[in-house]
Amino acid sequence: MRGFGLVLALNLGAAAALSAAPHYTEVTREAGIDFVHHNGAGGRKYVIETVGPGCAFFDYNGDGRLDIYLVDGAEVPGTRLPEKPMSRLYRNLGQGRFEDATLEVGVGSTRYGMGCAAADYDNDGDQDLFVSNFGPDVLYRNDGGRFADVTARAGVSDSLWSSSCAFADVDNDGLLDLYVANYHNFSYQNHKLCAEGGSGLQLYCGPESFDGVRDFLYHNNGDGTFKDITAQAGLLNTTGKELGVVFGDVDRDGDQDLYLANDKTANLLYLNDGRGNFEENALLAGVAYNGDGKVSAGMGVDMGDHNQDGWLDLFVTNFQWETNTLYHNNGDGTFVDHTYEANLGKDSLPYLSWGTRIFDFDNDGDRDIFVASGHLESDVERYENATFRQLNQLFVNGGDHRFELERRIEGTGLAIKKVSRGAAFGDYDDDGDVDILVANCADTPDLLRNDGGNENNWLRVRLQGTRSNRDGIGAIVEVYSGGLYQMDLVRSGASFLSQSDLRLSFGLGGRAAAERVKVTWPSGLVEEVKNVPANRDLTLVEGKN
Secondary structure, eight states, X not given: OXXXXXXXXXXXXXXXXXXXXXXXXXXXXXXXXXXXXXXOOOSSOOGGGGTOOXXXXXXXXXXXXXXXXXXXXXOOTTOOOSSOOOOEEEEXXXXXXXXXXXXXXXXXXXXXXXEEEEEOTTOSSSOEEEEEXXXXXXXXXXXXXXXXXXXXXXXXXXXXXXXXXXXXXXXXXXXXXXXXXXXXXXXXXSOOOEEOTTTOOEEOOOGGGSOXXXXXXXXXXXXXXXXXXXXXXXXXXXXXXXXXXXXXXXXXXXXXXXXXXXXSSOOEEEEEOSSSOEEEOHHHHTOSSOXXXXXXXXXXXXXXXXXXXXXXXXXXOOOTTSOOEEEEEOSSSOEEEOTTXXXXXXXXXXOOEEEEEEEOTTOSSXXXXXXXXXXXXXXXXXTSSOOSXXXXXXXXXXXXXXXXEOOOOTTSGGGOXXXXXXXXXXXXXXXXXXXXXXXXXXXXXXXXEESSGGGSEEEEEEEEOSSSOTTOTTOEEEEXXXXXXXXXXXXXXXXXXXXXXXXXXXXXXXXXXXXXXEEEOTTSOEEEXXXXXXXXXXXXXXXXX
């Protein structure tokens, strides 16, 4: 083996076998998670009540186990809650158990929270936490498992209505920059009354009722501070109403491009010139609108290679009676709407969808898609053929890059109906398959343990940058195994308001090893390691032998 510091940890519990029907088990209370989200709703229909919350899987204390962060809301004018809502961190104790460590570690934000992103922005070996809010955001610097609020010193206190956020190294200087998306200019002062025409019921106002606002790109100065470079980077735009954010190298030219999912305005694709300067290209690339040329209500977003051709595709979740949209990357700078070709259209129509991920839930070697869903209006059944609480959906890749909605859900965590929003993905119990954390509006979250995905073989890759940022965010990992090719990228943010595990999971099916694992680092360095046995955690350190 060459070019890497290599750590292999054998998991003897996984076996090479074919996957059975998917079985996600809801284990939230059993795991010790007693969180309840508050949106403050009191009947006045403030639109902020409908959007959150997000959540995160990240290892805050460096013990190798994924911890959980759950974002909470707050009171709104006219409501009073018995206790002040607080976002909470749950420490993973192992053996499937968590404990509330919020006050101990200092991340108990009481602002009206929306989403979060976690990454090591100061390259000191631990993951820091950014929380986006309705109002001033918060940046928590991690100092060895204890957090300090450094928002003011860092200069990242955006006071607009922030939605999704993500860390990415936009200029490849080895330091993670921060992108904060903002939704629109709603405030308690410009709150409006909106109604459903036929019934006269008061509704939450749609995005067309408010003006768009700017987003923020904060450049990491390397001294604990950030600088707003939105305008000089070419990203100053108030036409979008951003809800979903994802970075990744869609044109494989070695830098981080940016895709934004917008609510009832055209989606935006910003191509990076390698120096952190961006040019908007969504219309020419074919990802501004759906295949019918229509704008959609973009909510969540992800980026991944759904058909194993080496190019990153885009997946956007949308409003009820709109399909979600899968944009296939043609590899020539253009995309095409493959939603119906991939059989992802019809079954998504009755759902209002949010958090999402392109991932391999059953380790069979192809990428599936999970979608979290839930309506806005609690009384939608009175005027429309729809439901408030909705099922989440798992679309299973049949190996031919066409998907089938998993319908064998009775008795599983996929049968839960709630008002779901954010979703995070990661193997919290370290058994080799990807678990799911779903954040629900004004309700308890759902921790969905994957029971059976590890019946197939797997490989999990963790990156540690040296020239690149410490987390390896932006790196592309390619795995070759017995004629099977897979590719994924390390990404912060994505989904909807949420942060997933930065480790990358690859299913190998019945294959006993990966012949090659190739990493293209953000620094431009390309390295390979050969003959990696299955059912291992593989840690790769940039440039180390």
